[in-house]
Amino acid sequence: MTRKLSALLCAAALVAAASACSSSTSAAGGGDATGPVTLTYGIWDPNQKPAMQQIVTAFEKLHPNITVDIELTPNADYWQKLQTEAASGTAPDVFWMSTTRIGLYAGQGQLLPLSGRPGFESSPFPASLNGIYTVGGKQYGMPKDYDTIGLWYNKKLFDAAGVAYPTAAWTWQDVIDASKKLTDPAKGTWGIASPDWTQENLYNDIFQAGGWVVSPDKKSSGFTDAKTLSGMQYALDFITKYKTSPTAQQMTDTDPSQLFASGKVAMFTDGDWDALTYKNAPGLQADVAPLPAGPQGRATVINGLANVIYARTPHADAAWEFVRFLGGQQANAIQAASGAVIPAYHGLGDAWVKSMPQFHLQTFVDQLDHAVPYPVSANTGPWATADQTILDQIWAGKLSLNAGAQQLKSTTDADLAKG
Amino acid sequence: MPVTRTVGAEAASPSSAGSAAGSAVSVAAARAGARSRLARRVVARHGHPREWVWGYLMVAPLALGLAGFYLWPIVQSVYYSFTSWGAFGGQQWAGLANYRAFLSDPQLPKAAWNTVLYSLLLLASIPLSIVFAALLNQVRGRSVGLYRTLYFIPVVSMPAAVAMVWxxxxNGDYGLINYLLSLVGIHGPHWVSDGRFAVYAMALVGIWSVVGYNMIIFAAGLKGIPRHYYEAAQLDGAGRVRQFFSITLPLLSPSIFFVSVVTVISGLQMFDYVLLMLGRSNPALADSKTIAYLFYEYVFLDHEQGMGCAIAVVLTVALLLLTAVQFRVQKRWVHYA
Known part of the structure; x- marks a missing residue:
C-alpha cells in the first residue's frame, strides 16, 4: 500500500513537473508584441523591493499582456551571478546597473542602447548621471536614482561635548577640531569614523583637495598627485595623527555605520542610502550636514543606479516599454515616497526629502551643485578591487601613504591600459 | 516455463480478483519472473552466472553521475587551464600563459605558506580528537549520546553560520573572547582583522569544527580493539600509559592515517572562513589568503576562468602528490591488525 502511494506521488510529481515545463515554454514562446510576455527584472536591494513591486504593479495595469517577475539577488552575489548569466545568455531582461560596471557591460555588447528608442528622454535626469551611462556616444542606462554624501552627526554626543552642530560653513579644520573634542577614550566614543571607503570618504576628500582619481581620457590615475595625496592624508590623519577615529582593525571588526548607529561615533560621512538605517536605529538622534569644504572648496561624489536592457533578451520591445516606464514620473514618484533612495527624476527629490522630516535630507539634493561623478573607466571593477586591497594596507599602517600611493597608481594605470 | 507458472499462480489467487493491490503484486511478480528467466538464460548460455552485468547496471546511475558531474568537469578544467576567457564567455587558446602568470603571482608564496600552515594547524585536531574519543570511550550509559551530539554539532553546522558567530x-572591541581575556588582565588583539593572528584564528575554528567528526572515527577505531589485549598487557604489568602507547596507538593507526589524509586534503582546500570570517575588505586579508581563495578571486571577482582552472589543476596535482607521499610513508607506521 505504501509503495503504491509513493508511486502515485511520484507520478503526480512528474505530471506537475511536466506541466510546469510546458507552461513556461508557452510563456517564453509568446515573444511577439501581441501575446503575453513575462519579463524578469534583476535587482539587489531588499529595502527597495516593496517600491519596485509597486512600480511593477502599476506597469502591469497599463500593459496587461506583460508580466514582470522581480528577481532579487543579494548585493554580495549580484555581479558574480549576473556576469555568469550574461555569459550563458540567461541574464534578466531588465536589471540594475551601477556606474562601476556600465563600462564593462556596455563596452562588451551586453546591453541594448536606449538612445534612439521611441520616446527616450534623458533631460529629466542629472547630466552627470546621463554622462556616466553613456558609452561610445550612446546612452545605455535609464537613470534610476542618485546618491550624494553628507556629514552625518550624532546630536546627543555633540550636546554632551558642548560642540555646535556642523553647518554648511564648516571646513576640514572645523571637523578636525570637533573630532578632538568629541573623542572620549574613557567612554569608548570617537569623534569621527574615517574608513578607507572610497565613495563615502576618500574620493570626496580627494576632490575637496582639488585632486583627481582617473584622468578625463581614462588613461592614467592621479594617486601620486600632491593634491590627491593631501586629500587622502586628511582622511588618514584622523586615525594616525589625531587618533579621533577607530583604527582600520576596529572598523573591520565592527562596521563604521554600525558604530555610528549605536552611538559610538559622533561624525561619519555617509550616503543618503543609510538614512533609513539611522532613522530606525534605536536611541540614535542623528542629523546630516553638507560635507565640509576642503582647500579647493566643496565637493561630493555623485553616483547612481540605472535600469538597463540585456542585449540578448527575446523581448526587447516589452523590455523597453518597462524601462521607459521605470524612467517616467510615476515610477520615480513611487521611489521617492518609499524613502529608500533619491529618484533620479528632476524635481521629485522633494517627496523623498519629506519622507523623513527628522533629517535635513535636502542637504543631499542641494549638494548636486558641486557633485563630482564617481570615477569610472571602461572596466572599473578590477582596479577598484585592487585599490581597495592596497588602501586596506595603508589604513592598517603596513604601507606608508606615499609608498601605497605609488602602488595604487601603478596598479590602476596597468588596468586602465587594458582599456 | 517459470513465467507462466508465476503469473498463473497469481491470477488464480483470490487476492488479485479485481483488487488493485493484487494486480500491482502480480505485475511485480511477473517482472521478477522475467528477470529470473533472463538470468537463467545467461547462465545457460555461458555456463556461469554473469553477475558482473548486474553489478555494472546497479552502479550505473552513480557512475554516470560521477562521470558527468565530476570526471568530465575535471577533464574540461584541465583543458580550460590552457585558455583565456573573455568577460562574458568565449575562450582562446593561451598555452601555458595561465600557469606562468599564476606561478609568478606575487601573492602565491604567502598564499601557499598560509595554506600549508593552516593544514598543519588543522592536524592538531588529531591528538585532540583521540583524547576526546578515549574519554568518550570511558563514558557508560545514556550520556554517551549526549556527549557525541555535543561534539558533533559543529560538524553539521553551516560554515556560514559558524563563521558569523565566530x-x-x-570582535576586537566587543567580542566575547576579548572580554573574557580582559577579566584576567589581557588586552586581546583584533583576531580576524590583524594579519598576525587571522590564520591562527581561522585554524582554531577549523579544529573546533572538525574534532567531532574525527572523534567519531576514532571512537569506532577504539571499539575495534579487542579487550583481551589490554588484559594481557595488564598481566604483563603494563600501566595505562604504556597500554596507550603500546596497544591503543598502534591499533588505532589505520584510523589516524585515514583522518590525517582527509584533514590534509580539507586543509589545503581551505576557503570558506577566509571569505566569511575575514571578508573581501580586511587589512588582514593580504596576509591570510589561501590558494583556494586566490582561485575564488580570479574566477569570481576578476572572471578569469582560465586562470582559475590552472590554479585548480596545480592544487589538485599538489594534493595527489602529497597524498601519494602519505600512502608511501604510512607503511612505516600504520599497523593493520
Whole structure:
C-alpha cells in the first residue's frame, strides 16, 4: 500500500513537473508584441523591493499582456551571478546597473542602447548621471536614482561635548577640531569614523583637495598627485595623527555605520542610502550636514543606479516599454515616497526629502551643485578591487601613504591600459 | 516455463480478483519472473552466472553521475587551464600563459605558506580528537549520546553560520573572547582583522569544527580493539600509559592515517572562513589568503576562468602528490591488525 502511494506521488510529481515545463515554454514562446510576455527584472536591494513591486504593479495595469517577475539577488552575489548569466545568455531582461560596471557591460555588447528608442528622454535626469551611462556616444542606462554624501552627526554626543552642530560653513579644520573634542577614550566614543571607503570618504576628500582619481581620457590615475595625496592624508590623519577615529582593525571588526548607529561615533560621512538605517536605529538622534569644504572648496561624489536592457533578451520591445516606464514620473514618484533612495527624476527629490522630516535630507539634493561623478573607466571593477586591497594596507599602517600611493597608481594605470 | 507458472499462480489467487493491490503484486511478480528467466538464460548460455552485468547496471546511475558531474568537469578544467576567457564567455587558446602568470603571482608564496600552515594547524585536531574519543570511550550509559551530539554539532553546522558567530566572538572591541581575556588582565588583539593572528584564528575554528567528526572515527577505531589485549598487557604489568602507547596507538593507526589524509586534503582546500570570517575588505586579508581563495578571486571577482582552472589543476596535482607521499610513508607506521 505504501509503495503504491509513493508511486502515485511520484507520478503526480512528474505530471506537475511536466506541466510546469510546458507552461513556461508557452510563456517564453509568446515573444511577439501581441501575446503575453513575462519579463524578469534583476535587482539587489531588499529595502527597495516593496517600491519596485509597486512600480511593477502599476506597469502591469497599463500593459496587461506583460508580466514582470522581480528577481532579487543579494548585493554580495549580484555581479558574480549576473556576469555568469550574461555569459550563458540567461541574464534578466531588465536589471540594475551601477556606474562601476556600465563600462564593462556596455563596452562588451551586453546591453541594448536606449538612445534612439521611441520616446527616450534623458533631460529629466542629472547630466552627470546621463554622462556616466553613456558609452561610445550612446546612452545605455535609464537613470534610476542618485546618491550624494553628507556629514552625518550624532546630536546627543555633540550636546554632551558642548560642540555646535556642523553647518554648511564648516571646513576640514572645523571637523578636525570637533573630532578632538568629541573623542572620549574613557567612554569608548570617537569623534569621527574615517574608513578607507572610497565613495563615502576618500574620493570626496580627494576632490575637496582639488585632486583627481582617473584622468578625463581614462588613461592614467592621479594617486601620486600632491593634491590627491593631501586629500587622502586628511582622511588618514584622523586615525594616525589625531587618533579621533577607530583604527582600520576596529572598523573591520565592527562596521563604521554600525558604530555610528549605536552611538559610538559622533561624525561619519555617509550616503543618503543609510538614512533609513539611522532613522530606525534605536536611541540614535542623528542629523546630516553638507560635507565640509576642503582647500579647493566643496565637493561630493555623485553616483547612481540605472535600469538597463540585456542585449540578448527575446523581448526587447516589452523590455523597453518597462524601462521607459521605470524612467517616467510615476515610477520615480513611487521611489521617492518609499524613502529608500533619491529618484533620479528632476524635481521629485522633494517627496523623498519629506519622507523623513527628522533629517535635513535636502542637504543631499542641494549638494548636486558641486557633485563630482564617481570615477569610472571602461572596466572599473578590477582596479577598484585592487585599490581597495592596497588602501586596506595603508589604513592598517603596513604601507606608508606615499609608498601605497605609488602602488595604487601603478596598479590602476596597468588596468586602465587594458582599456 | 517459470513465467507462466508465476503469473498463473497469481491470477488464480483470490487476492488479485479485481483488487488493485493484487494486480500491482502480480505485475511485480511477473517482472521478477522475467528477470529470473533472463538470468537463467545467461547462465545457460555461458555456463556461469554473469553477475558482473548486474553489478555494472546497479552502479550505473552513480557512475554516470560521477562521470558527468565530476570526471568530465575535471577533464574540461584541465583543458580550460590552457585558455583565456573573455568577460562574458568565449575562450582562446593561451598555452601555458595561465600557469606562468599564476606561478609568478606575487601573492602565491604567502598564499601557499598560509595554506600549508593552516593544514598543519588543522592536524592538531588529531591528538585532540583521540583524547576526546578515549574519554568518550570511558563514558557508560545514556550520556554517551549526549556527549557525541555535543561534539558533533559543529560538524553539521553551516560554515556560514559558524563563521558569523565566530566573527562576533573574535570582535576586537566587543567580542566575547576579548572580554573574557580582559577579566584576567589581557588586552586581546583584533583576531580576524590583524594579519598576525587571522590564520591562527581561522585554524582554531577549523579544529573546533572538525574534532567531532574525527572523534567519531576514532571512537569506532577504539571499539575495534579487542579487550583481551589490554588484559594481557595488564598481566604483563603494563600501566595505562604504556597500554596507550603500546596497544591503543598502534591499533588505532589505520584510523589516524585515514583522518590525517582527509584533514590534509580539507586543509589545503581551505576557503570558506577566509571569505566569511575575514571578508573581501580586511587589512588582514593580504596576509591570510589561501590558494583556494586566490582561485575564488580570479574566477569570481576578476572572471578569469582560465586562470582559475590552472590554479585548480596545480592544487589538485599538489594534493595527489602529497597524498601519494602519505600512502608511501604510512607503511612505516600504520599497523593493520
Amino acid at each position: 566573527r562576533w566572538l573574535y
